[in-house]
Amino acid sequence: MTPREMKIAAARAALQQVKSGMTLGLGTGSTAEEFVRLVGEALAARALRDIRCTCTSNKTEQQARSLGIPIHALAEIAPLDLAVDGADEIDGKLRLIKGRGGALLREKIVEQASRRFIVIADDSKLVERLGVGVLPVEVTPFARELLQRRFAAMDLAPVLRMQDGAPRVTDEGHQLLDVRIPPNRDIADVVAQIRELAGVVETGFFPREASEAIIAAASGIRTMRR
């Protein structure tokens, strides 16, 4: 299976959990995009009806609207029956790192407002220890330079996320500092320290949000449950 086929396989398995009449949170990223496409197809084929959805990013909302998926403000339909989204890293305790697509704040808000959150991913996202790659931290522009210095002093090697030669601006008008968790430090402790600093809006560490993960591998699909 190609990486895209694995994403589609995980998305298809998650679609089986969607029933007519549900309220749904739609994630962001290339795997979530496949899920949104399948939801659109199921609605068009009338295999699903009366779904009400909310989106974790403007990009997903654009895709969902183009497919005729009914979109609502989160507060109108929360609590949600189900959210489905990708992840950048998943550990054995179903803790996640998210946000390398830049949508971590809305993702966390939507996923905390969901009774059930299914992560969809291919097996390249499974890690022994979170922090193989960067941990995205969403910050207010006013505090960004100071936070960048603070994070550097904490040995977190912060890098400002850029796009087209300028700092990447999130859907909520913030900026992103990608930090590295030192191998000898526990991610939960580092995140607790980060969150104490004014100007930090949210981090991409999702310790409790996911209720299950559908992981696609060349050998087939497997489900992890909390």
Ligand code: 5RP
């Ligand atoms: C976006 C995210 C994505 O869910 C994460 O980056 C995974 O993306 P992909 O499915 O493209 O690998 O957290 O903020």
